[in-house]
Amino acid sequence: MHDSYSERMSGGETRAAAGLALVFAFRMLGMFMVLPVLATYGMELRGSTPALIGLAIGAYGLTQALLQIPFGMLSDRIGRRPVIYAGLLIFAAGSLLAANADSIWGVIAGRVLQGAGAISAAVMALLSDLTREQHRTKAMAMIGMSIGLSFAVAMVVGPLLTRAFGLSGLFMATAAMALLGILIVAGVVPRAAGPLQHRESKVASQALLPTLQHVDLLRLDFGILALHAILMASFIALPLALVEQGGLPKEEHWWVYLTALLIGFFGMLPFIIYGEKQRRMKRVLLGAVAVLLACELYFWQFGSSLRALVLGTVVFFTAFNLLEASLPSLVSKVAPAGGKGTAMGVYSTSQFLGAALGGILGGWLYQHYSLSGVFLGCAAMALLWLVFAVTMREPPYVTSLRLPLSVAALHEVGLAERLQAVPGVADAVVVREEAAIYIKVDTQQLDRMSLERLIEAPPATC
Structure with a gap:
């Protein structure tokens, strides 16, 4: 091997990867921290109904899905930093709007504005500009880990922050993190010589149509849409079930999520290792979707005590973490050469659409059919995904x-x-x-x- 392929990341590359991973983590924390608390604390807001709470949970996904690819393309033209700064300011403005809202409509408006700060594609493109070829996968993995970690932290910190400072304080904290992200980009992340022409880290307009016609990629896009729809809808039902059926005060929910995420993270690792080593990722994927389906049916039928709900939540997060970690890897394997950036752009858009759909649908189902309706709706979505996934081919291990x-x-x-x-x-x-x-x-x-x-x-x- 050439020396250039065995050397470590330079100081500049490490700073770029660590700094941008932090920016990503802060922003995702702001997105995720409301999930475990909005269904319980949001009902105190003026004009709240379960359907509107669901809209508030999923609203950011609508603007995120609409603007993510256009913002990425804009960063190719005017530069990465202006787009990232503008996106973080928009996100902070949305957080402040939600923090000062006294009605559910104000929170919905804030969440819509938060989602409009769609900087994911621009951050990934800047990371590519600042890292060499042989270290890019490592740098991308650091960002992937930061997203997973921010989700885990949000599930625990969200309830604790809201218990101490209320929903308003939670949104103020997310605004502060967005502004801190601007300082990190300005002060820690090195300057790039210029935008790098690199198809694996951005959406290429000429690759968009072939990506949208690629059946195996569409199957994975539907998978991430279904996964995040199920997650958002479940987070309307689960916090309420813990209060109503488990008798657990909303201030104590953090320990349930901490337990579920820790066990879920370590529980998924053997399956990921098995799938990759034995080249059986299709089997692992189908198994995890089936477990997700079983969890929703279990919540519907047996989720009437705290012990049952905690057990179900642990198994749910094991399956969720496994799917969340393996789906992007499958997209990378299945995407044609030179098409990974475009495939990931469409995949991310599908993910945000799923979040919007899940929040809206989950709130509507709860309002009309109570907790059982939400759990059965999630089970139906998981079943539909299973039907789509059964026909997938074993992915190429490339x-x-x-x-x-x-x-x-x-x-x-x-x-x-x-x-x-x-x-x-x-x-x-x-x-x-x-x-x-x-x-x-x-x-x-x-x-x-x-x-x-x-x-x-x-x-x-x-």
Whole structure:
């Protein structure tokens, strides 16, 4: 291996990855902290109904889904930082609007404005600008971990903050975190030389239509939509069930979520390792969706005591964490060479649409059919997902590579076709405007050095 592939991340790359992971974490904390408390504390707001509480929970997903891809494309034109600063200011403004609201409509307006600060794509693009090829996956993983961690922290800190300072204090804290994110981007994250042309970290307009026509990717997009719809709807029902059927005061809910998330996190690890090592991710995915379905039916039929609700919540979060961690990995495997950025953009949009749908539908179901209606509605969504997922193929166990091309290699006719004939290469596409080739390889079959020699070698002459 070349030295460049074994060296560690530079100080600048580490600062960029850590700083942007923190920005992501603060923003997601602000999104997630209301989940465990809005259903219980929100009913004290003027004009509240269960349906409007559901709308408040899911509202951010609507604007997030609409604006995420356009904001990412805008960052290619005017720069990453202006878009990130503007997005965080919009998010802070939404938080302040919700904090000062005395009616449920004010909170809904604040949540809509929070979602309009859709900076995910711009942050990922800036991370790509600031990291080298061989460290990009590691940097992206740091952001992925920060999102997972922020969700876990939000489930515990949300109830504790709200108990101490009320809903208003919770939203003020999210505004402060957004402003802190601006200071981190300005003071910690290094400056980039300029936007990097890189298809794996942004939405490419020419790849959008093929992505929307890719059946395997659409199946995964529906999966993340269903998962977040079930999560949001469940968070309308579960806090209320803990109070009404479990007899647990709303101020004490934090320990249930802490227990469920800790056990759920460690509980999912053996299944992820099994799926990847044995190349059985389809089996793991189907099993987790089936468990999710079983959990909703269990809540509906047996969730009448605190012990039963806590047990169900632990199993629910084990399945949820497993699916949340494995779905993005499956998108990366299934997306065509050079299409991962676009595939992830559509996937994220589907995730936010699911959050909006789940909040709205969950609130409506609770208002008209009580807790049982919500749990049965979530079970129906899980069943529909299971039907879609059963027909998926076992994903290819491949890794995406982007290799720079010399001028000679760039003009070589049939290079992508020749590379696809190499054992272990599943897909290859030359992108001339980037002077690069995107390749998907099975690392168990491929010798990376041989691949690089083939690309660097001058074209054979007859």
